[in-house]
Structures are given as structure tokens and as C-alpha cells.
Amino acid sequence: MSSVEKEKGVGEGQLRVGEAGFDDVVAHRLEEMGYKQELKRNLGMVAVLGLSFAIMAVPFGTSTTFPIALVDGGPVTILYGWILVSLISCCMAASLAEVCSVYPTSGGVYYWAAMLSTPKYQAFSSYLTGWLGTVGNWTVTASITFGGSQLILAAVTLFHDDYVPTAWQTVLVYWASLLGSLAINILYNRHLDKLNTICLYWTGASVIIIIVTLLTRAEKRNSAKFAFSHFDASLSGWPQAWSFFVGLLQAAYTLTGYGMVAALCEEVHSPQKEVPKAMVYSVIAAGITGIVYLLPIIFVLPVDKIEYLLDVPSLQPMPELYKIVTRSAAGAMCLLTLILGIWFFAAVGSLTAASRCTWAFSRDGGIPLFKVWRKVNTHYDVPLNSLILSTIVCALLGLIYLGSSAAFNAFTGVATICLGCSYAFPILCSLLRRRKMVRNAPYSLGKFGWVINSITVIWITFTIALFCMPTSIPVTPQTMNYASVVFAGFSAIAALWYVTYGHKNYKGPQVAVLARRMSLSSDHGDRRASMASHRSVGEILAQ
Secondary structure, three states, X not given: OOHHHHHOOOOHHHHHHHHHOHHHHHHHHHHHOOOXXXXXXXXXXXXXXXXXXXXXXXXXXXXXXXXXXXHOEOHHHHHHHHHHHHHHHHHHHHXXXXXXXXXXXXXXXXXXXXXXXXHHHHHHHHHHHHHHHHHHHHHHHHHHHHHHHHHHHHHHHHHOOOOOOOHHHHHHHHHHHHHHHHHHHHHOHHHHHHHHHHHHHHHHHXXXXXXXHHHHHOOOOOOHHHHHHOOXXXXXXXXXXXXXXXXXXXXXXXXXXXXXXXXXXXXXXXXXXXXXXXHHHHHHHHHHHHHHHHHHHHHHOOHHHHHHHXXXXXXXXXXXXXXXXXXXXXXXXXXXXXXXXXHHHHHHHHHHHHHHHHHHHHHOOOOOOHHHHOOOEXXXXXXXXXXXXXXXXXXXXXXXXXXXXXXXXXXXXXXHHHHHHHHHHHHHHHHHOOOHHHOOOOOOOHHHHHHHHHHHHHHHHHXXXXXXXXXXXXXXXXOOOOHHHHHHHHHHHHHHHHHHHHHHHOOOOOOHHHHHHHHHHHHOOOHHHHHHHOOOHHXXXXX
């Protein structure tokens, strides 16, 4: 490179664009971050946006968690809780997008935690965040697939009022759904970009069809006063103010999957630009979609049948609400089919993201038997073993339902807590280091970064305790929130692996080798290397 080019700020990557194409530049950047290009880059921003939107699956997610907000306040919690969490989620997504634009790798949050930490805590930071992110990905996949399985059986109850789905029937449908998602991820991996794009159109069309049908078929509509100001927490048993916050789990769970798409950075063209935009745009789109979908639901909600809806055998009241409002089992089934279509995209997409997260963490030795899970199948161009592992873990989680019908709430709670914590940790590291690592981020928050990052960390800290709470009291084995139990189980596995292997062998992302080399150079008296060794590897890569 000439001195003139250096003075103009032209980087090596910019010069290489014309010679070998932009994907080569991205692959070179990936090598600088410690990895070789193993997966094909065949995704664009719209496909990633579609995947993020599919994982959040707003009409499906808000429908399956509808009982939570309905018990804990009703219309006020449903509507204003959604708006509040949507605004906070925009802050969270923007915070993650900024970091992702600096370190666009499939390692995602655990890689970012390592790069934003000081060298002393690099390995432990990435290990902790890696496990939180991986467990969050697994439980999101489990909760999405499980909720859809309940809806499938709820479809039967639309035509047979005396049918009560058994726990085993629900688990078997759940397992079959997981196997279906696995098969699609393996056999149709090359077409997932088209699938995610279709999801955007399907969801938009479904929301319009559902709300128009409900509003035109409803015999009674609630007043605007009821829709915008009615609050009733009597069914929850909690004090009114606290009940509102407990009910926020409906919105927080639905609006939590956007960070998962970082695991696909190594399959995206220009990931430092496209993935951050997809994260933020998907949350904005999801927030608007939620308001458009939930507000009409509140207007047609049969107030005199709320307790009946909460006691339906399938534990999913939305299909029955469709039936009551449309006065037709067939009509309700048609609307439910649209929701199940959204669920299909969400189930497939969440398993895609979970498998990539598992694969990335395994590359750096974060999971037991990591040498097995980090392999990429060249025939299908997917991390096949990680796909299978993610499916098996989710299948085993389904067994919880055989002991308690509150399993779904446990999945939603753990998913929200784990993903939230994994999002918060790298952002907290960035704040503690005065955001100097992201000062030149391609997707920069500028002067608002401090405020946006702080809101993110404070909110996530608050929700750790909040979403371990049962949705109602007094607590019974059926209404207990087992999120803390599932969280403790995974924590025990992570701690055991760290004690037996990780604390001696886990070094964090492979780029940590650079830190060791710098340290060795400084030992030989190289003053410049010595100065560099007091900076984290992340600082060097961030430049």
C-alpha cells in the first residue's frame, strides 16, 4: 500500500475489494478474528431480517403467551406492556447491532464478551456468556416448538369439545415437530433464505386477514375505554403494580430472538452492515406488528368468558377465542392455520440459529465433546452434528411437561433470562471500558450510546428476578414457574464442565492466541509489543 493511500485512509480491505470480491474481504476479516470460512455466504439483509422476524413470530408468540398478560392485568398489560418492551427492545437491539458491526462472527455474544473484556477475564467472560447464549437459543427453540405443538392439539378441541390433550400426546407432537424442523434445516438449507423472505409476507398477510375477520365477525366489541385503560389483576393474586411487570413476560419473550441471528454472520454477505440493520429493523417491524395484532384482539375479547378461556384443556386460549368471536369452528381453524404457518417459520428459524450458536461455541471448546459438534458437513453445508445436538437437547426438555403443565412457562422464562443476560454482558463490558471499543463501529450509536446501553443493562438486570416469578399466586405445582429450576440445571452442567475441563483448557475465542503472542513478544523486550500487550485483542481488532 502506498503512503498516499495510507494518508487517505484507504485500508487493505478496501483495496482488495476490486481484486477478489467483497466476500474475500469478509473472509479475510474473519481470519483476522481467528476463524476460517467454512459456511457459504448466501444470505442478504432481507433474509436475515426475515429470520429474526420469524424467530420473534409476533402473532404466534403473543398468542401462545396471551394467558400471561391476560391474568396479570389484561388490556393495559397487553397493550402498554407491549409498547414499553418494544421501546426497550429497540435499545437492546441497537446496542447489540453496534457491537456486531465491529465483530461480525457467528460466535456472537460470547465472542463479543471476550473482545470487550480485558485479557485477564477474556476466557471466563466468553465462557459464561457462551453458555447463557447457547442455553437461551436452545430454550427459545424449545418454547417455540412446544407452543406450536399445543396449538396443533388445540385445533382438535375446536371440533371436539370433550377432547383433553394428554401430556404424552403433547410431547409426541412436540418431538415430531422438532424432527420436522431438523429435516428442513438439513435438506433445504440452501433455500432457507427464500423461506425467511416468505415469512415476512406470510406474517403480514396473516395479521391483516386475522384482524379483519375478527373485527367484522364479532357480535360485540369492547369500548375504547376498556381497550386502552382497563386493568384487572385480581386473577393473578399479585399487587397491581407488580402484576403489570410480571405480565411483561408476554412481550419480553416474544421480542427476544433478534440477537440470535448474529450466529449467522458467517453466512451473510457484508455482515458488519447487514446483520446489525436486520436486528434493529426486525424489532421495529415486530413492535408495529404487535400493536396492529393485539389491539383488535383486545376490542373483541369476550370479557364474560376470560376465566373460561384461561381454563381450556389445551392451555392455549387463542384458538377458542377465535371460535367464540367468529362463531365457527371452521372459521377459527382457518385463522389458526395462519398462526401455525407463522409457527412453522419460527420453529425452523430458531433451530437454525440454535445450531449455529452451538457450532460456533464448540469451535472454541465451550461444550463437552466439542470436537464432534464443531464439524461442518460439506455435503449439506451445515453443522450437522450441532443441529442434531440442539434437537436432542430440546427433545429432552420436553420431558419436563410430563411432570408439570407449567413447562412452557419455564421455557419462556429461561429463554428470556438467558438471552437477556447474554446480551447484557458484552454491553456492560463495553460500558465499563467507556465504549472505546465501539467508537469506530460501522453501525454507531454515537452520543446516544451511553444512554441506550445503560437502559439495556438496567432492564435486563431487573428482568432476571422478574421472569422467575410465577404468573399467579398462590403457587401450586401446576402454576409454579420452573424457569429457575431449568436455569439451575444448565448452570450445574456448565459449572461441572468448567471445573473438569474449562478452567485449564478453555482459552476463549481463537483470536486469544494473538494475545499470547503479543505477551511473548513483550517478554523479549519489544517495547511496542509491550505497549500492545496491555491492550485487549478486541481493541486491536476494533481498529
